[in-house]
Amino acid sequence: MKNKYRRHPVIVKVLGSVGGFCPRSPLNGAGDQGRIFPTPLRPARRRRTHRRPRHRLRRGRAAPDHGRAHGPRTADSVALTFHGQGDPAIAHALLKEAERAHAHITVLAVGTWLDEHPDIARRILDGGHDLGNHTLHHRDINAMSESDAYAEITGCADRIRRLTGSIGTWFRPSRTPTATPLVTRLARRAGYPHVLSYDVDSLDFTSPGADTVVDNVTSALRPGSVVSLHFGYTDTVAALPPLLDHLDRRGLSAVTCTELLT
Numbered sequence: 001m002k003n004k005y006r007r008h009p010v011i012v013k014v015l016g017s018v019g020g021f022c023p024r025s026p027l028n029g030a031g032d033q034g035r036i037f038p039t040p041l042r043p044a045r046r047r048r049t050h051r052r053p054r055h056r057l058r059r060g061r062a063a064p065d066h067g068r069a070h071g072p073r074t075a076d077s078v079a080l081t082f083h084g085q086g087d088p089a090i091a092h093a094l095l096k097e098a099e100r101a102h103a104h105i106t107v108l109a110v111g112t113w114l115d116e117h118p119d120i121a122r123r124i125l126d127g128g129h130d131l132g133n134h135t136l137h138h139r140d141i142n143a144m145s146e147s148d149a150y151a152e153i154t155g156c157a158d159r160i161r162r163l164t165g166s167i168g169t170w171f172r173p174s175r176t177p178t179a180t181p182l183v184t185r186l187a188r189r190a191g192y193p194h195v196l197s198y199d200v201d202s203l204d205f206t207s208p209g210a211d212t213v214v215d216n217v218t219s220a221l222r223p224g225s226v227v228s229l230h231f232g233y234t235d236t237v238a239a240l241p242p243l244l245d246h247l248d249r250r251g252l253s254a255v256t257c258t259e260l261l262t
């Protein structure tokens, strides 16, 4: 495939590798600013540090789960995850393209979107896909008060439960790739044991053209990756078949987050 659109180096530098954000966010690009800070001129003084007990993180239950960004790197699968909002015709087209290739996806639905298009919830589950919570209004949840943030999570959970009988397994925070410890606690209180992040950002919501969406994903994808994509953008519909072909050539299948991560 000929790449008609090459990624702009500045955009890639500032946005491409930060792993994330969602459209229309005032915090776009703020996800990983530390990477572009200059290194300090003076070396840090040697001192005894309290190291995190890594073995405990690997083995166990001690790690706080502020965002699952990928599955095992030995997996023969990846998870394609979608911000659930926008024109329902595009959502239906994406579901159809996924099912044509026997792929299963994970949709993190915005609660108000489910109010506008209640049929889509069952449609997603009936296709064998995962349906999760992406807050009620898709606001900057990490910046909200405890009570407002909790209302955002439970507002969406209530809608999913009413439409499907369950709140789903996954919660993805809005307008940020990772939740704060407070938001993680609130999600747990609302019944979500896992906060979902991602390690590959398609940047499809910048409408860069389908070729670039495919390139953004395939250049960063590894076994076990969780890919961030969005309903609501036509580039994503055009990108999905070549993306699924690419997975097939690499011997990777597209599975739900439940299948990849639990």
Ligand SMILES: [Zn+2]
Binding pocket: 022, 023, 083, 134, 138, 174, 175
């Ligand atoms: Zn989103």
